[in-house]
Structures are given as structure tokens and as C-alpha cells.
Amino acid sequence: MKRSALTAALLAPLVIFALLPLAVLVVRGLRSPDAWGLLVDPATFAALRGTTITSAGAAAIAFGLGLPLGLLLGRTDLPWSRAWRALFALPAAVPPFIFAMGWQLLANPRTGLLNTALHLHVDIYSSTGIAFVLGLSALPLVLLPTLASLEQVDAAWEEAARLAGAGPWRTLRDVALPLALPAAGSGAALAFLSSASAFGVPYLLGVTASPPIPTLTTRIWAQVLLGAHGLDQAGALALWLLGLSTLVLALAQRLGKRGRVSLASGKGARRTRLPLGPSRVAVSATTGLVAFVLVVLPLLVVVVASLQKNFGTFDAFTTAHWARLSHDTRTLGAFGQSALLALGTGVIVTGAGLALAWARSRLGQPFGAVAWLAAWPYAIPGTVLALGLILAFSLDTRVVLFDSVALVLALMNTSWLLLVAFSVRHLALGLRAARDGLERVDRSLAEAARLSGANRLRAFLDGTLPQLRGPLVAGFTLAVLASLTELTMATLLLPPGTDLLGTLLFELMSYADPAGAAVLACAVVAVVLLGQAAIAAAAPRKVAS
Amino acid sequence: MAAVTLEAVHKSYGKNHIVRGVSLTVADGSFLSLLGPSGCGKTTTLRMIAGLERLDSGRIAIGGGEVDGPAAHVPPERRGLGMVFQSYAVWPHRTVAENVAYPLERQGLNRSERDARIREALAQVRLEAFADRQPHALSGGQLQRVALARALVGRPKVLLLDEPLSNLDAALKEELRAEIAALRARLGTTMIAVTHDQAEALALADQVAVMRAGVLEQVATPQALYAEPNSPFVAGFVGGANVLDGEVRGGAFVLGGVRLELPTAVGDGPCTLVLRPEDAVLEPTGTLPLAARLFLGATTEYRLQLGDVALRVLGPPHPFAQPGTTVGLTLRAARVFPRELR
Ligand SMILES: Nc1ncnc2c1ncn2[C@@H]1O[C@H](COP(=O)(O)OP(=O)(O)OP(=O)(O)O)[C@@H](O)[C@H]1O
Ligand SMILES: [Mg+2]
Numbered sequence: 058m059k060r061s062a063l064t065a066a067l068l069a070p071l072v073i074f075a076l077l078p079l080a081v082l083v084v085r086g087l088r089s090p091d092a093w094g095l096l097v098d099p100a101t102f103a104a105l106r107g108t109t110i111t112s113a114g115a116a117a118i119a120f121g122l123g124l125p126l127g128l129l130l131g132r133t134d135l136p137w138s139r140a141w142r143a144l145f146a147l148p149a150a151v152p153p154f155i156f157a158m159g160w161q162l163l164a165n166p167r168t169g170l171l172n173t174a175l176h177l178h179v180d181i182y183s184s185t186g187i188a189f190v191l192g193l194s195a196l197p198l199v200l201l202p203t204l205a206s207l208e209q210v211d212a213a214w215e216e217a218a219r220l221a222g223a224g225p226w227r228t229l230r231d232v233a234l235p236l237a238l239p240a241a242g243s244g245a246a247l248a249f250l251s252s253a254s255a256f257g258v259p260y261l262l263g264v265t266a267s268p269p270i271p272t273l274t275t276r277i278w279a280q281v282l283l284g285a286h287g288l289d290q291a292g293a294l295a296l297w298l299l300g301l302s303t304l305v306l307a308l309a310q311r312l313g314k315r316g317r318v319s320l321a322s323g324k325g326a327r328r329t330r331l332p333l334g335p336s337r338v339a340v341s342a343t344t345g346l347v348a349f350v351l352v353v354l355p356l357l358v359v360v361v362a363s364l365q366k367n368f369g370t371f372d373a374f375t376t377a378h379w380a381r382l383s384h385d386t387r388t389l390g391a392f393g394q395s396a397l398l399a400l401g402t403g404v405i406v407t408g409a410g411l412a413l414a415w416a417r418s419r420l421g422q423p424f425g426a427v428a429w430l431a432a433w434p435y436a437i438p439g440t441v442l443a444l445g446l447i448l449a450f451s452l453d454t455r456v457v458l459f460d461s462v463a464l465v466l467a468l469m470n471t472s473w474l475l476l477v478a479f480s481v482r483h484l485a486l487g488l489r490a491a492r493d494g495l496e497r498v499d500r501s502l503a504e505a506a507r508l509s510g511a512n513r514l515r516a517f518l519d520g521t522l523p524q525l526r527g528p529l530v531a532g533f534t535l536a537v538l539a540s541l542t543e544l545t546m547a548t549l550l551l552p553p554g555t556d557l558l559g560t561l562l563f564e565l566m567s568y569a570d571p572a573g574a575a576v577l578a579c580a581v582v583a584v585v586l587l588g589q590a591a592i593a594a595a596a597p598r599k600v601a602s
Numbered sequence: 603m604a605a606v607t608l609e610a611v612h613k614s615y616g617k618n619h620i621v622r623g624v625s626l627t628v629a630d631g632s633f634l635s636l637l638g639p640s641g642c643g644k645t646t647t648l649r650m651i652a653g654l655e656r657l658d659s660g661r662i663a664i665g666g667g668e669v670d671g672p673a674a675h676v677p678p679e680r681r682g683l684g685m686v687f688q689s690y691a692v693w694p695h696r697t698v699a700e701n702v703a704y705p706l707e708r709q710g711l712n713r714s715e716r717d718a719r720i721r722e723a724l725a726q727v728r729l730e731a732f733a734d735r736q737p738h739a740l741s742g743g744q745l746q747r748v749a750l751a752r753a754l755v756g757r758p759k760v761l762l763l764d765e766p767l768s769n770l771d772a773a774l775k776e777e778l779r780a781e782i783a784a785l786r787a788r789l790g791t792t793m794i795a796v797t798h799d800q801a802e803a804l805a806l807a808d809q810v811a812v813m814r815a816g817v818l819e820q821v822a823t824p825q826a827l828y829a830e831p832n833s834p835f836v837a838g839f840v841g842g843a844n845v846l847d848g849e850v851r852g853g854a855f856v857l858g859g860v861r862l863e864l865p866t867a868v869g870d871g872p873c874t875l876v877l878r879p880e881d882a883v884l885e886p887t888g889t890l891p892l893a894a895r896l897f898l899g900a901t902t903e904y905r906l907q908l909g910d911v912a913l914r915v916l917g918p919p920h921p922f923a924q925p926g927t928t929v930g931l932t933l934r935a936a937r938v939f940p941r942e943l944r
Pocket of ligand 1: 620
């Protein structure tokens with residue numbers, strides 16, 4: 058009785074806000090009068106093609122860069138490997154459209170610095186350009202799992218290969234590489250997924266390209282802007298996007314499972330580091346150069362641009378834009394609104410994640426499905442989720458689907474729908490943090506509290522919860538940062554007359570005031586860095602082994 | 603097949619001197635056990651022979667050729683050795699057969715030669731039926747045998763074993779010990795095995811090198827080591843002997859107000875007495891308090907109190923020797939060392 062009530066209480070919001078929108082999207086997409094025609098429309102195919110090409114390119118770039126970099130940082134005696142790792146992981150935290158802004162400044166065919174100052178001929182407004190920017194943003198998705206799987210490689214495996222007659226490089230090829238490959242492959246699939254879900258980058262770089270490069274996300278956005286009669290077309294596009302991403306997600310998970318190596322071994326794994334020998338200096342310098350060009354330069358150029366009189370030129374320094382923005386009511390309003398929304402999301406996500414993780418650890422199996430349900434909205438493209446929410450909570454569908462059940466949630470065109478969307482989407486972050494934390498906490502801590510006379514809740518609060526501080530702070534911060542800079546869902550769900558940090562930045566960047574956008578971008582990067590520092594500070598110290 | 607020679611080998615990590623001047627010769631085709639307590643530098647010594655660790659000074663030769671020293675460092679892949687790692691180090695991304703095939707691939711053998719040799723090696727460790735298994739689907743003992751087959755398949759000059767039996771349960775230990783002994787008899791390969799288990803060392807080896815804090819204490823045949831340990835440490839470690847610090851006065855060992863008559867004449871003075879548990883006999887009358895009596899199956903262990911030190915004695919189940927009573931003790935054999943050797 059009590060158990061089923063608890064189950065229902067945890068399940069209901071998930072069903073209504075996570076499952077229902079997708080069900081509505083799928084049902085409506087397949088049952089609309091001209092469903093088939095819309096699905097195979099040439100414009101739909103053009104967008105599908107654009108998404109596939111740019112995402113595959115991005116995945117290839119992330120893989121081609123991430124795997125060698127992983128081997129270099131994880132397996133050789135390259136100095137400062139921790140610092141390089143942190144630097145190359147940065148693109149995961151900074152919104153991709155800020156990098157896109159940097160690359161616009163660097164590689165605009167006419168005014169880009171690379172073209173004017175270095176006389177290169179690069180054009181960022183192209184499929185290659187989109188794939189490049191998306192691929193760099195997705196680099197950590199390949200690099201970090203590769204490094205994690207290399208950490209599992211026992212030095213004795215490599216030493217055994219040496220004794221068997223393999224030289225150091227041969228050993229790298231025959232032992233470390235095959236063990237890292239599934240993780241890197243799985244990461245590349247996730248890179249494809251995140252690129253296919255991206256909206257800001259293909260919009261900034263694809264729409265103004267000649268000829269324009271259509272993608273699923275940007276086409277959906279354009280259709281939603283048209284209002285009610287664009288929704289059918291948007292739904293058809295979203296079905297393709299959903300299908301494509303589900304397929305790739307399944308692939309990523311398969312590869313990810315294969316990559317998990319676990320073997321009983323006597324002593325703790327040691328790590329060997331391949332000596333780079335005399336080439337160490339050259340390799341270090343190259344790594345530094347690559348990190349600078351790919352990660353630092355595009356951000357640096359945005360900072361510099363925010364300090365220029367005229368955006369896109371690099372001659373007269375001024376702090377005028379910073380001064381202007383810091384008094385601008387619209388900017389301040391957007392900051393306030395975004396902060397409120399992000400903090401609200403953080404609180405909901407952390408609380409719900411904790412409740413779900415706790416229920417899962419206590420109630421067992423049935424909650425496996427719930428956890429899956431909670432993780433799904435984070436995996437599918439934000440565009441799809443947002444469109445589902447629009448369809449589920451707009452007047453016409455509600456009447457069609459629920460004429461007997463008067464489910465009146467007047468959420469459409471309110472900020473509440475944004476809160477719902479962000480919370481549903483980022484629930485996975487809260488759940489993962491709480492679950493990882495709970496798994497690590499020794500059960501006996503709470504049991505000791507029980508034996509000392511605490512009831513179940515008290516024991517949780519006194520014995521378990523204090524141990525969860527680090528993971529919960531990390532989950533909360535991640536959810537807040539992600540919500541603060543969210544763009545894809547915000548552009549679709551933003552009520553008229555409201556601004557969020559992401560949407561305002563985007564609006565200023567795409568036409569009105571690029572210099573102001575650069576200022577905002579700098580502020581966002583600063584906030585992101587602070588947040589990452591907070592996560593690092595809250596992380597429990599690793600016990601030296 | 604080859605002899606292995608170590609000359610004044612030194613190794614330190616930072617300020618810690620781990621191996622301090624080890625000199626050792628392992629004759630061609632013989633089996634040497636490197637025995638010592640945890641952390642004494644056995645693994646480090648073995649890894650230096652393998653070429654996985656560089657020496658600070660000294661030299662190592664295998665089969666007459668110098669592989670490490672002031673003039674040379676031959677990398678591990680060119681030393682022609684086989685090694686069984688303590689953690690087995692069976693590659694998780696290769697099947698059993700592929701693991702065993704690897705040294706042959708590196709030697710450049712063609713496929714048909716390889717297949718024959720793999721079959722032979724797997725047969726030697728009785729794993730023919732497991733050729734296509736993934737390592738994660740094997741038990742600890744089977745993984746161990748894969749590691750052994752992989753180490754042997756390339757016909758190494760010397761086989762190195764790091765605690766080959768330590769992760770196995772008692773029954774498997776017996777089985778693999780017999781298997782290693784049989785393999786050695788058949789192949790005649792020079793073998794060097796690291797262990798901290800004296801029974802393992804005594805059972806397998808032609809020669810046992812006892813190591814302590816980076817120094818070799820004694821190198822001898824198992825029989826010699828057992829019969830004539832050259833220090834209390836070796837006696838305590840190898841025979842499980844009682845090692846007692848006391849004094850000899852008038853032909854008796856004195857400790858904590860108790861006199862034990864020695865079987866052989868020794869001059870007076872402070873000394874260390876080494877007494878094997880089976881070399882003492884309990885008597886019904888005496889003044890030594892009996893603290894405990896443990897039934898071990900074939901024998902019974904008695905714990906006597908000598909002042910404030912405990913003494914272990916093995917013997918038949920005497921009805922008179924009950925905990926709480928006092929008993930007497932006769933020494934049938936004992937060794938006395940001057941005190942400073944300890
Ligand atoms: N890479 C290293 N860096 C620093 N110290 C080390 C290193 N490897 C080993 N040591 C130290 O050297 C000493 C000897 O280590 P070694 O592994 O040779 O011991 P062992 O005799 O094999 O012990 P065990 O029976 O526990 O395996 C230990 O005190 C160990 O802490
Ligand atoms: Mg060891």
C-alpha cells in the first residue's frame with residue numbers, strides 16, 4: 058500500500074511531463090492527415106541530410122582528435138597531463154554557440170582574423186565549419202571515456218606484451234588501443250548525438266551560409282515560428298530526429314558495454330607511462346599549440362571582441378560595451394530570469410533525483426524502469442522534448458487527446474513550462490549524482506544510526522545524507538549551469554516578452570548587437586568556470602592508493 | 603635455456619634502497635626460488651631480470667650475454683624470457699588462444715606453425731578445451747594456467763614466476779605446484795620463482811635464495827636451508843622456528859628465569875636460540891606454564907610461556923598437557939647464534 062503510493066507519487070510527474078509529450082509527438086506525427094507526405098517531403102530529407110552530414114563529420118573529428126589525445130595524455134609521460142586534460146575538457150562546459158561565435162570572428166570568409174591576418178582561406182559558414190565547431194565541443198565526449206578506460210588498463214597487461222616480444226609502441230597498439238577503442242567509439246556515437254541535437258551552432262553557421270545548410274533542429278525551429286500550421290511539419294522532422302538519435306544512442310550503449318573491462322587481479326593496477334624520449338619537448342609544444350588554437354583562441358577572441366569599439370574589427374579597445382550592458386535592463390532582467398529558472402531547476406532536479414535514487418536503492422527492480430524513464434529526456438534531443446511539450450500542452454492537442462479527461466494545465470506560453478522542460482531534461486543529472494553518491498555510501502552508516510535509536514528518515518538524514526554532499530552539490534551545479542546556458546529548448550518555449558540569458562545572447566549575436574553578445578558570452582564563460590571550480594571543490598578527495 | 607647471473611645489483615626508489623647488492627647465479631636448467639617477507643624486494647629483483655625495471659648499478663647476464671649493466675640495457679622484448687605475473691595479466695580483449703598466440707606472432711611464426719604450438723602449449727596446461735573462451739569466463743586457476751601457457755609458448759630461455767600460486771586456494775595450489783614441477787621436469791627450462799610461502803619454495807626449488815630488506819641472507823638447497831640456516835632470520839622464516847633472545851649459562855639457555863638444558867655444549871654469553879617446534883618434547887613434570895593447546899590434526903600445538911615470551915611446540919596429544927597446568931621441556935636439537943647476528 059505504502060509502496061504503491063510512493064511509486065505513484067514518483068511516477069506521475071514523470072509520466073505526465075516526460076512520457077506524455079513524447080507519446081503525443083509520436084501519435085500526432087503518425088496520425089496527422091498527411092503524415093507520410095510530410096515524412097518523405099524533400100525539404101525534410103534535405104534537413105535530415107544536413108544533420109547527418111554535419112553530425113557524422115563532428116563525430117569523426119571528435120574521434121580522430123580524442124582517441125590519439127587520450128593515448129597521449131593517458132599513456133605517455135607527457136608533462137602537465139592533468140592540466141591538458143582539464144583544458145581539453147572545457148568545451149563540455151561552455152555552450153557550443155559561444156565557440157561558434159569565436160570561430161565566426163576567426164574564420165568568417167571576409168572578416169575573420171585567420172583570413173585577414175594570416176591570409177588563409179577558411180569559411181566557417183559551411184558543413185565542414187559546422188562539423189568542426191560541433192566536433193570540438195564534443196571532443197570531451199570521446200576524450201574523457203577514453204582516458205577513463207585507459208586507467209583500467211593494468212600495467213601488467215602491457216608488461217606481459219613486452220615480455221612476449223612487443224616493443225613499446227607495438228604494445229600501445231596491441232594492448233592499450235584495443236582496450237580504449239570501444240569507449241572512444243561509444244564516445245563518438247554520443248558526439249554524433251549531441252551534434253544532431255545542437256541548435257545554436259547550425260543556426261549561426263548554417264542559415265547564413267550560401268547555399269544555406271538546413272538541419273533538423275533549425276528547420277523545426279523555423280516551422281514552430283510559423284505557428285499552428287507549421288507544427289505538423291515540425292512533428293515530422295522531430296520524428297526523424299528522434300529515430301536517428303534513438304538509433305545512435307543504442308549504438309553508443311552497446312559499444313559502451315563492450316568497453317567495460319573487469320578482471321579479477323591480485324594487486325591494484327599500476328600504470329605505465331611510455332617515455333616520449335627526445336621528442337617530448339616537440340610533442341609538448343604541439344599539444345600546447347593544439348590546445349591553444351582549439352580551445353583558448355576562440356574564447357580569447359570573444360573576450361577581445363567584447364572590448365572593441367566595432368565588433369569584428371580589432372583596433373580600438375574600449376570598455377563601453379561592458380559598461381552599457383551592465384546597466385541594460387533587458388540584460389539584467391534576462392540574468393535574473395535565467396538565474397531564477399536555473400536555481401529552481403537545480404533544486405527540483407536534485408530533490409527528485411535523490412528521491413528516485415533512494416527509492417531505487419530501497420524498492421529495487423520496478424524502479425529500474427523509472428530511472429530509465431528519468432534518464433531518457435536527457436538523452437534525446439532537446440528540440441524533440443520541447444516540441445513534445447508544446448504539442449502536449451497546447452490547446453488543440455489537449456482537446457483531441459483528452460476530451461474526456463479534463464487535464465487542464467495552462468502551461469503553454471508561461472515560464473512554468475520552461476521550468477518543467479528544464480527539470481525533465483536535467484533530471485538525469487540529479488539522478489546520476491544521487492545514485493553514484495548512494496552507491497558509494499556504506500549502508501552501515503545509516504544502520505549504525507538506526508541501532509542508535511534513529512528512525513528510518515532520521516537515519517537517512519544523519520547517517521547517509523551528510524556523505525552525499527559532494528555528489529549532490531556537483532549534480533545541482535551541473536543542472537544549474539546547463540539550465541543557465543540552455544538555448545535549444547528555450548528558443549522554442551520562451552513566452553513572448555521574456556528573455557533568458559541564452560536566448561538574449563543568441564538574439565544579440567545573430568543580428569542586433571554582436572558586441573553586446575560578446576560581453577554576455579564572456580560573463581557566461583566566467584560563470585561556467587566558477588561553477589566548475591565549485592564542483593571540483595565539493596568533490597571528495599580521492600584516497601591515495 | 604640459459605644461466606642467469608646477477609652481480610652486485612642495486613636498485614632504489616628515491617631515497618629508499620630496495621635492492622642492495624644482490625649477487626646470484628642460477629645454473630642453466632635449474633629452479634631458483636626467491637623467498638622473503640612482503641616488501642623485501644623480491645618482485646623488484648625479478649622485474650630487473652625481466653628488464654621491466656632499470657638497475658642503478660651492477661650487472662645482469664642471461665645465457666652469458668650481458669643484458670643489463672653499465673654498457674647495455676636490452677629491452678624486455680629482446681631478452682627471450684617468459685613471465686607469469688602475480689595478477690596473471692591475461693589480456694581481457696583476447697581469447698585464451700589469442701593470448702597464447704601473441705608471443706608467436708611477435709616471433710613472426712606463420713599461422714600453421716603457430717596453431718600447432720598453441721595447441722601444444724594449451725595441452726601442457728590442460729586447457730585445450732578452453733581455447734576460444736574469453737578470459738572473463740575463466741576461473742582464477744584457469745587464468746593462471748593461461749598465463750603459464752603464454753609464458754612458455756615462445757620457448758623462453760628463462761621462465762620468471764611472480765608469486766605463481768599466491769592467489770589460489772589450497773587445493774588448486776597443490777595441483778598447480780605439481781603441474782609446475784612436472785613441466786619443469788619435462789622442459790628443463792631455467793626457472794626463477796618469487797614467493798613468500800616457504801612450503802612452496804622448499805617443494806619446488808633446486809636452490810632457495812632467502813631475501814630480507816633487499817639483501818640475500820642465504821642461498822642454498824632446500825635441505826641445507828632447513829638443516830643449517832645461517833641466521834635466526836632464515837631459521838624463523840623457513841622452518842617456522844622459535845627465535846628467542848636470551849643467554850647461555852653453564853650449558854643451559856636462560857630466559858625469563860627459566861633454564862632449558864641445551865643438547866650440545868655452547869660457551870656462555872648472550873645469544874639467540876633457534877628452536878624448531880618439533881625439536882622439543884613436553885615432559886609431565888616441570889615449571890613452564892602451558893597457555894594453550896591447539897589440535898592441528900596430525901599433531902598438536904602447545905603454547906608455553908617463558909617469562910613473557912611465548913614458545914611453540916609440536917607433539918603428540920599428551921593427556922597430561924592441559925592448559926593451566928605446568929610442564930617440563932627437553933630439547934632434542936637447537937641452534938644457538940651470537941646475539942649481534944640478529
Ligand atoms: N615503483 C616503486 N616506487 C617506489 N617504491 C616502490 C616501487 N615499487 C616497489 N617499491 C617498494 O619497494 C619495496 C619492495 O617491493 P617489491 O614489490 O619488490 O616487494 P616484494 O618483496 O615483491 O613484496 P610482496 O611479497 O609484497 O610482493 C616495497 O617497500 C615497495 O613499497
Ligand atoms: Mg611481490
